[in-house]
Amino acid sequence: xxxxxxxxxxxxxxxxxxILDAAKEAGVSxxxxxxxxxxxxxxxxxxxxxxxxxxxxLMAACxxxxxxxxxxxxxxxxxxxxxxxxxxxxxxNHPLDCPVCYKGGECGLxxxxxxxxxxxxxxxxxxxxxxxxxxxxxxxxxIDRCVLCGRCVRICDxxxxxxxxxxxxxxxxxxIGTSFEQPWNxxxxxxxxxxxxxxxxxNRVYLxxxxxxxxxxxxxxxxxxxxxxxxxxDYECNExxxxxxxxxxxxxHGYMCAKGRFGFDFMNSVKRETEAQITVGGEAKKATxxxxxxxxxxxxxxxxxxxVAVVVSPRITNEEAFLASKLAETIGTKNVFSTETxxxxxxxxxxxxxxxxxxxxxxxxxxxxxxxxxLAVRVAAREENANCFVFYPSETALKRVATELITGNPDELxxxxxxxxxxxxxxxxxxxxxxxxxxxxxxxxxxxxPYNKADAYIAQEIKKACDKVILVPAKSKNNSxxxxxxxxxxxxxxxxxxxxxxxxxxxxxxxGENILVRxxxxxxxxxxxxxxxxxxxxPFMSDTAKxxxxxxxxxxxxxxxxxFTNLEGRVQEVSKAVDKGVSADADVIAALxxxxxxxxxxxxxxxxxxxxxxxxxxxxxxxxxxxxxxxSVFKTEMEKASATAKGSGKFYLYPASLRLHSGSYTRWxxxxxxxxxxxxxxxxxxxxNEMESAEGDTVKIKxxxxxxxxxxxxxxxxxxxxVSLPEDFASTADIxxxxxxxxxxxxx
Amino acid sequence: xxxxxxxETEEIEEIPDIEANFDPTACDEICEQYKDWKGAxxxxxxxxxxAYGYLFPALVERIAExxxxxxxxxxxxxxxxxQFYTKPRGKYxxxxxxxxxxxxxxxGRISEIVGEEFQIKDGxxxxxxxxxxxxxxxxxxxxxxxxxxxxxxxxxxxxxEDARKIFKDYxxxxxxx
Numbered sequence: 001x002x003x004x005x006x007x008x009x010x011x012x013x014x015x016x017x018x019i020l021d022a023a024k025e026a027g028v029s030x031x032x033x034x035x036x037x038x039x040x041x042x043x044x045x046x047x048x049x050x051x052x053x054x055x056x057x058l059m060a061a062c063x064x065x066x067x068x069x070x071x072x073x074x075x076x077x078x079x080x081x082x083x084x085x086x087x088x089x090x091x092x093n094h095p096l097d098c099p100v101c102y103k104g105g106e107c108g109l110x111x112x113x114x115x116x117x118x119x120x121x122x123x124x125x126x127x128x129x130x131x132x133x134x135x136x137x138x139x140x141x142x143i144d145r146c147v148l149c150g151r152c153v154r155i156c157d158x159x160x161x162x163x164x165x166x167x168x169x170x171x172x173x174x175x176i177g178t179s180f181e182q183p184w185n186x187x188x189x190x191x192x193x194x195x196x197x198x199x200x201x202x203n204r205v206y207l208x209x210x211x212x213x214x215x216x217x218x219x220x221x222x223x224x225x226x227x228x229x230x231x232x233x234d235y236e237c238n239e240x241x242x243x244x245x246x247x248x249x250x251x252x253h254g255y256m257c258a259k260g261r262f263g264f265d266f267m268n269s270v271k272r273e274t275e276a277q278i279t280v281g282g283e284a285k286k287a288t289x290x291x292x293x294x295x296x297x298x299x300x301x302x303x304x305x306x307x308v309a310v311v312v313s314p315r316i317t318n319e320e321a322f323l324a325s326k327l328a329e330t331i332g333t334k335n336v337f338s339t340e341t342x343x344x345x346x347x348x349x350x351x352x353x354x355x356x357x358x359x360x361x362x363x364x365x366x367x368x369x370x371x372x373x374x375l376a377v378r379v380a381a382r383e384e385n386a387n388c389f390v391f392y393p394s395e396t397a398l399k400r401v402a403t404e405l406i407t408g409n410p411d412e413l414x415x416x417x418x419x420x421x422x423x424x425x426x427x428x429x430x431x432x433x434x435x436x437x438x439x440x441x442x443x444x445x446x447x448x449x450p451y452n453k454a455d456a457y458i459a460q461e462i463k464k465a466c467d468k469v470i471l472v473p474a475k476s477k478n479n480s481x482x483x484x485x486x487x488x489x490x491x492x493x494x495x496x497x498x499x500x501x502x503x504x505x506x507x508x509x510x511x512g513e514n515i516l517v518r519x520x521x522x523x524x525x526x527x528x529x530x531x532x533x534x535x536x537x538x539p540f541m542s543d544t545a546k547x548x549x550x551x552x553x554x555x556x557x558x559x560x561x562x563x564f565t566n567l568e569g570r571v572q573e574v575s576k577a578v579d580k581g582v583s584a585d586a587d588v589i590a591a592l593x594x595x596x597x598x599x600x601x602x603x604x605x606x607x608x609x610x611x612x613x614x615x616x617x618x619x620x621x622x623x624x625x626x627x628x629x630x631x632s633v634f635k636t637e638m639e640k641a642s643a644t645a646k647g648s649g650k651f652y653l654y655p656a657s658l659r660l661h662s663g664s665y666t667r668w669x670x671x672x673x674x675x676x677x678x679x680x681x682x683x684x685x686x687x688x689n690e691m692e693s694a695e696g697d698t699v700k701i702k703x704x705x706x707x708x709x710x711x712x713x714x715x716x717x718x719x720x721x722x723v724s725l726p727e728d729f730a731s732t733a734d735i736x737x738x739x740x741x742x743x744x745x746x747x748x
Numbered sequence: 749x750x751x752x753x754x755x756e757t758e759e760i761e762e763i764p765d766i767e768a769n770f771d772p773t774a775c776d777e778i779c780e781q782y783k784d785w786k787g788a789x790x791x792x793x794x795x796x797x798x799a800y801g802y803l804f805p806a807l808v809e810r811i812a813e814x815x816x817x818x819x820x821x822x823x824x825x826x827x828x829x830x831q832f833y834t835k836p837r838g839k840y841x842x843x844x845x846x847x848x849x850x851x852x853x854x855x856g857r858i859s860e861i862v863g864e865e866f867q868i869k870d871g872x873x874x875x876x877x878x879x880x881x882x883x884x885x886x887x888x889x890x891x892x893x894x895x896x897x898x899x900x901x902x903x904x905x906x907x908x909e910d911a912r913k914i915f916k917d918y919x920x921x922x923x924x925x
Contacts, residue, residue, distance in 0.1 A: 163818030169827045179823035180805045180834070400816060 005071040019050055019061040019072055030074050031083065031115060033090075033108055033197055034149035035062040038253060039158055044150050046086045047112060050074045058082060084116045090147050091121050094198065095128035101145065101199040105212040108197030109147060135183035137675045138204050138262045139193060143175055146200040152176060152192035159255065160191055161378045161400050176200075187397065187659060188258040188675075189371065194245045205262045205671050206242040215241055218577035219249075221564050223315060223478040223557030224259045225662040227252060227372035228566025231260060233558050233577040240267045240558055240578055251350050251570065257371035258660055259672065266540075266556070266668035267578070273541055273553035274582060280549070289552055289583055290591065292535075296550045297595035299533040300507060305332035309496060309505045312338050312488050313512030314477035315665060317562025317574060319607040320585040321479070321486035322615070323600050324511055327589050330598035335505060337496040339518050340480050342489030343638070344450040345630040346569035348470040356380045356470075358441030359388045362417060362459060364449040367397045369657035370474045370567060374398075377447060387437050391417050393654055394682075394724070395717035404434065409652045409722050410741040414454060414643035421458045424465040439466050447472045452740060454643035460634050471633050475567050476662060478557070482565030485617055485628065493520055500527045507533035509592070511585050512554070516543040517664045519655075522733035537588055540668050543730060553582045560584040561604045569628040571621055645741035647704035653735070653742045656682060656724035663728045679729040681710035683746075684718040693748055703744035706735045764836045764877065767804045774799040775807060779814035789815070789825055793832055802833040838873045838880035839925045840918055843897040847886030855894040857908045859883055865915045878919070899925055 001012040004019075006026040013022045018041060023030050033045040043063035050061045053071035058079070061072075073079070090109065098104045126144075133141040150167065153176060157163050164186035168177045178184050193201045215234040222229040222243065230250025234242045243264040247254040266272075276292035277284050287295070300308060310328040312321050328336045353359070353376040367374030374397075381388030381401035390402045393410050406416050416431070423435035438444045444466065448459040450473035463469050475481055483489070497520060499505035508531055515521045515528065528534055528547050536548040545551045557564075561576045586602050593600040601607055611618050617628050645652050660666070660676045667673050681699060693699055695714045701707065701723070708731055718724065723746065725732045735742065778795045782788035796811060797803055803826055812819035826832040844850075844859045859870065862881045866874040873880040889895045892904025896911065903914055 157821075163821045166818070166820040166824030167828075168824055170829075177820075179808060179819040182805075400818070 002066055002068045002070075004066045004069075007072070007074055013066060015065075017066055019059065019064050019066055019070075020048060022066050022070075023050075023061060023072070023074060028074055030061045031112055032062055033112060033147065034151060036151055036155070036195055038248065039151065039154045039195075042150055042154060044148060045090070047083060049079060049082055049086070051076060051079060080116070084118055087113055087116050087118050088121055088123065091118065091125065092123045093126050093144075094147055095125065095144050097128060097145075102140075102202040102207055103196075103199035107199060133184065134204075136186070136188070138188050138190060138258065138671070139184065140202040140204050140207060141176075141184065142200050142202070143177075145198050146176055147198055148174055148176070149197060150176075151195040151197065152201055155191045155195050156186075158382075159375060159379070160187065160189055161382060162186055162397065163400075165192070187367070187371075188262065189256065190258065190261040191255055193261070194247070194254070194256070203242065203261065205265055210236060210241045217244070218558075218575050219246060220558065220575045220577060221250075221478070221566075221572045222256070222260045223564065223574065224263060224666055225257075225370060226475045226477055226480050226567040227257075227370050228478070228564060228568070228570060228572055229256055229260060229372055230254075230572070231256065233264075235558075235578045238578040238580060240264055250572075251566070251568070252372045252375075255372060255375055259371075259662060259666055259669075263660070263666050263669040263672045264558075265670055266666070267558050267580070269540075269668055269670065271541075271668060272539055272580070272582075273545075273551070274580075276553065277551040278549065279551075289588065292550050292552050293588065293591045293595055296509070296533060296535045297592060299549075300331065300596065303507050303532060306335065307504065307506040308333045309335035309337060309499060309508050311496065311508060311510040311513050311515065312336075312483055313510075313514070314338060314340055314475075314480040314483050315512050315557070315663075316479060316483065316585050317557075317560065318479065318482040318486055318565060318571065318611065318618075319562040319604055320511065320589065321483040321488055322607060322611050323586055323589040323593070323602075324509075325487040326598065326600055326610075327509070327593050327596075330593055330596050330600075335491070335496070335499065336488055337491055337493060338483050338488040338513070339493055339521075340475070340484050340489050341492065342484045343635050344456055344473045345484070345633055345635070346473060346475070346481055346567060346628075347630065347633045348445055348472040349568045349570070349627060350376045352443065352470050353377060353445050353447070353472060354379050356441075356443045356445040357383070357386045358438045358444040359386070360420075360438060360444075360446045360462070361388070361390045361392070361398065362446060362448040363391050363393075363413065363452060363455045364447060364474055365392055365396050365657045366447055366474055368659045369449075369476060369662075371659065373447070373472070373474055373567065377401075380445075387441070389420075389434055389438075391420070393652070393722055394715070394719050399717075407719050409719055410643065410645050410654050411652070417455070417458050421461045421465075424462050426465070438462075438469070442468075444469045445472060446470070447474055449473075450475055452643075453638065453641035456634075457638045457640050460638045463633070472567070473633065478566070479564045481567065481569055481628075482563070482571070485565060485615060486611070487615075493518075497521055497524060500524055500531070503530075506531055508535070510534065510536045510544060510548075511589065512538055514538065514542040514544045514664045516547070517728050517730050517733045519727060519733050519736040522730060522737055537585055539582070542664065552588050554588060555580065555582055555584040560586070562586070563608075563623050565628060569630060571618070571623055571626050571628060573624045643741060645743050646739045647743040649703050649743035649745040650721070651687075651701075651744050651746050652722045653701070653703065653744045654722065654724050655727040655732070655736050655740060658726045661726070661728070679710060679726050679732050680713040681746075682713050682715045682718050682724045684720045684722070685714050685716050686720050687723075688712065688714050691746065691748060697748070700747050701744050702747075703735075703738075703742050705738050706742070706744075708732075708735065762875075764801075766800055767806065767836075770804075770806045770810075772807075772810050775810050776814060779811060782815075789817070789822065790829075793822070793826060797832060802836050804834065836873055836877055838878050839922075840878060840898050841880045841882060842915070843882045843884045843887060845885075845887045845889070845893070845895045845897075846883045847890065847893075849890035849893040850886075850895055853894040854908070855896075858894055858896060858906060858911045861908055861912050862915065865912065865919070878922075879915075 011026040041063040043060040048061040049058040051073040217232040229252035387403040420431040423431040535550040590600040895904040
C-alpha cells in the first residue's frame, strides 16, 4: 500500500491507483469532466489538474498514478485560476444555448462552470451553426456542443465494442463522427448518451418533452428482458418521461440497451386500454373490473376444475405468479401453463461471466437476445488472455472480440457443436485445441439458449465433461425464471395446446400472455374462440385479448410493486413509479380468488411471506438482489435432440433474436416499432444478388407446411444459403411452430 | 432541356476507375501479410494506399473487415495523419513550401500560379488526375527559397515565371512519375 497525502490528509491506497482514486478515499472531491470510473483514464479535459508538492508541473488527477509519500494539493489560488481558464477554453467551442439544451439542469459542463464561477468568457465563441444530425433514429447529435471528452467514443469501444463512432481529424478540427460521414448506424444501446456530459448526444425519445428538474425518479428493475437491469423511471404526474440509467448501479453497472432506453414509451401509449370488456355472442361491452371478474367467476363455477387452465406470462411479478398458482389451487386445477418449463434453471452470475477466461457462446446471438449479458461476454472476451468461442449460424456482433467465430448453416453448425462437445469429452478432432483451452481455463463459462433442446443437451454434456464449467442459460423474458419458481414450469406447454384443441380445457385464465404469437400456440385461434371462457389480462388489446370473452386492462411493470427473478436467478425488487388508473394483475387475481371463495392477499409483503413459507427455493431469500440457489441446472437428464433442419428447399431458415424487441410486448412501443415494426427476412448479399432482390423488396418464402411473404433486409453477416426471421410475430410464430430449423424456397 | 442535361453530366465528378471497379485482391494480400500483427493498422494503410493511390470508402470497409476492426476507427486514424488521403491524387504532387523563408521570397505567388495553370487550390487535384497541390510547412531547403517539389524532384530559387514554365513543361511532356 502507498501512503499519500491529499490536502494534508493521509490515506493509504493500492499501487496503481490514480490521484483521483486517492482523493476519493480521502473524501476530497476533484472536479472532472472527461472521467468515467468505468472507462480507462483518458485525461482530455484538464479540469482535474492538481498540484504535487515539490513539482513545478500540474498533473491530471484522473490519469496520474500515485507514488509513495506523494503530497497533493487540490485547492489553491493557482488551481482555481487554471480550472477557470480550462472551462473558459472549453466554452469557446461550446455554445451557451443552455435554455434550449436537452441537458440543461443535469449537464456536467454547466455544473462545472457554476462551480468554478465563470461568469464571463474572454474569447469569441465559435459559431453554433452545424446542422443537427438525425441519421440515428434514437440518438440526436449536435456537434457544436461537443467538448471532445471522448467518453462516447471510449464507451462504444471499451464497453460496447462496436466502435460506431471515432475521433476524426486532428487538432482544432477534431470532431466525433463516423467513417466518411456515413449515417450513424449502430446497436442503438445509447451508452454514449448516458456518458455524454453535455447536450451533444441526446435521447430522441425524451428530447424536448420535459426538463430534468420536473422529474421524480423511482429505482426499479427493467421489465423488458431477462437481464434484470437496475434503472430509474423518471416521471411527472403519472407520465413516464424516460427510463434512465443509474450509473454503476445494479448487475448492469448502469448500462442499458435500446429496448430499455428508447422503448419505455409504450407505458404512456394512447393505445392502452382503460376499461374492462365482456364479450358475449360476439358483442363487446365495456364493464368495470368487478363486473368482469364476477362474470368470469360465474362461468368458472359452471365448469369442472380440470376443465380450467391458468396461463401466465413471464412478464408478471413473482408475487403475481404465486397468487395465480394459489388461484389454480383454489379452483382445484393442475392445468397451469406458461411458455417456460422447469427443465433448465440458472447457474452462473454476471460476475462469473465477466471474470471468465474462456467462454463458449453456443448458438445464441446473445448481444441481441440479452444485451446486458452480451456486454458481460464482451468485457470478458476483450481481456488479453481470455478466449471466446462463438457458435452461431451467422456472424454476430461478438466478431470483434471473439477468439474464434464458428459459423455455418444450422446442419453444419450442429455437427460442429457436437464435435466440440466430443472434444471436451476427450475425442480427438478439429476442436481439440479449443476444448483444451476450455478444459485448462480456470473459470470456463458456457452461454446457451435454454429454449433449444439440442443446444441444452450439448451444454449438459460439456458440464459433465468438465465440472468447473459454469452454465448460463439465457432465458428471454424479465421473469422467465421467477414464474417457473412459482410453479408455472411443471407442465409441458404442448399439453396446453393439446388440451385446448382437444376440448378437455374449456376455460382459460390468461394473465398477461399473448398466446397467439408464441411458437407452438400460435395456431390456437380457432380453438380459443370455442372456449366457454377466455379471460385475458394485458395492458394492451393484444391478439389474444381480442379473442377473449373477458378482458381486463392491467398495469405495466412501472405501475406495480413486486419482484422479478432475472436470468442469473437473482431476485430483484420492482417498485411502483406511476399510476395509470388500471389494476395490477395481483388485484385481478385476488378479486377472482375472492369470488371463488379464497382470501388471497394483495399486499406485496404479505405475499412474500407466503412465498417464503411455501416455495422452498425462496425461503429466506433476499428480495432485493438475493440469488436463488438452484440444486442443478438440469432438472432431469436432457436427451439428445435432433437439430437437423426439416423439410426441403435451397435455403435454411432459422429464428433470429431482435435487438429492438423481446416478444410481442415491446412492439407497443411507438419508437421501437417505428424502426422495427414488421418481421424482416434477413438475407445474405450474394443470395440477394442472385435473386436480384434489394433491401426492402418483398419475397415469398415457401417450405413444407408454410408459406409467407416478407420484406428483405440484406445482412452481410448471414451465412450464404441461410435466411433468418424473428420469432414472436404472428406470421413467424406459425412458421417456427413447425420446427426451429426449416428448409425453404425463396423467390421474388 | 438538352443543354441542361449536358451541364449536369459535366458537373458530376467522375469516380476513378480504381474505385468504380474496386478489385480487393491487393488489399486482401496486404492484410493477410499483417495478419496476427499487433499495431499493424498504419503499415496496412500505407501499403494499401501505395497500391490503390488513395483510401476510398469501399477500400476502408474491406480493410476493416479483413482486420476485424471498425471502419470508423480506421477512418479516425486516416484523418489524423497527413500522410493518408481519402480523395484521388494526381500523377504529379506539387509541394509548394510555405515556410518562413519561402514565404518571404514570394512562395504565395507560386501557389497562385499553380491555381492559374490547373485550377486547383491547396489539397485539391485537377480533374484529369495529373496534378495535386500541397502547401507544406517547410521542406528543409530554406537556402533555395522559394522552393517547390514535384514528386521527388526539387526546384529552388524560383521566379514565378520559371515556376510556370516548369508546370507547363510537365503538362505537355508528361514525364514518368
